[in-house]
Amino acid sequence: MQKRIAHAMAMLVGSLAVLQAMGQTPLRVAAAADLEPVLPPILDQFRQNTGIQAEASFQASAALTTLIQNGAPFDLFLSADMGYPKRLIDAGLADAAGSADSSTPILYAKGTLVLWTRKDAHLPPPSLDLLRSPELKRLAVANPERAPYGRAAVAALTSLKLYDTLKPRIVTAENIAQAAQFVDSGNADAGLISLTSAMTPRLSLSGSYFVIPRDLYPPIEQGAAIVSKTTQRAAVHKLLDYLLSAPVQAQLAKSGLTPVH
């Protein structure tokens, strides 16, 4: 029995070594939750074009910031705002080397806030009037203290002078992906979510969205920063250049992000 276990262990260790020998470690990208529907195909194309493999972990930008502060092995941080990567840059943990100003995060896209409802919710189609309607019993919003889209949502409701009225009806989600889930499961009537989520095949089939006028909230500028202790700086720069290239920026536009140029 013991011999068998030892044998199995040896096999395991052996296969791990083989896996490690198969090329370099992939680039690890810490990506904001709104990129979840957008980034994986782009990373696939990037691998086909350059042979560089990149893997993304999706979480709220604040959570990723905590991870990087505590030494998580990421190479690139794609935030949903400028504040979190700036915080890492100021702490000396990340940088924007190679861009015009190496202490400012690299703007790679802008986000759009939408009001989303299910088609079977028995509510009028999403609009600013829906936000004023007493029929709206529960509105899902991402946590405004740490999710950039949540911050934008509260700013928009405040500009509409609706925040105080709606506050008791707001349910707070961990991030925009969960805000969408609260509405999609039918537990909330409507949600202020990202256009990237609303444009996914799944959500565009089950619901409809209304683009919140952009003058109601400060722009959701999404910034990138290179994690300074990366050992693959050249590959990270290739990925950043790829993200900012015209064809990929056009692709972002089709997925619900606004290109930066």
Added chain:
Amino acid sequence: MDWQAFVLTLKLASVTTAILLAVAVPLAAVLVLGRGRWLAALEALAALPLVLPPTVLGFFLLVLLGPRTAIGRGITVLLGHPLAFSFGGLVVGSVIYSLPFAVQPLVAGFAAVDPALVDAARLLGAGPPRLVASLLVPLARRSLLAAAVLSFLHTVGEFGVVLMLGGDIPGATRTLSIVLYNEVENFDYSAAGRTAATLLGLSVVALAAIYLGGRPKRDRRG
């Protein structure tokens, strides 16, 4: 320290523990006293919440209790609102989530009661309710205490289910674990440290008090 969340957490844990004991004592008695292969399936079912990650369990409950299922629609008609994002929803989630922590110690405790005593009581004409109330529960009171303490603590420390099902509403679903998580995520580590220290300190004191009360006096045991 968010005392509103503190009180809410204690309330949630107390209500959950009370319901769990009311459910788990008869369930454990059936598992120990009953006969038949289907009991193994029932016991497996009662242990199942241990397998699912809490956030997954919370997600399933969110969908199951939501207005897109018949159960959820029934609840909505009955209560006037969906069970998600309410205290009642958290109670349902917590009872399911902590069920194994109430059932397992009770099963072990009931099974440890001398079968000769059970047979004797049966011969003297005690039906199952009497058997449980007058024999099993008194003899397995340490297990009952363990079940209550574990259910209570497990609910106090519950996070994933609340995160998925709660919606972070102050006074209704914002429990201490959510407050702690918020503080950590908002980089407010000193507040998080204070909340955690208060929670841990109070738990140690409460636990010590309970265990002191449940400890057999130095007697002939052993």
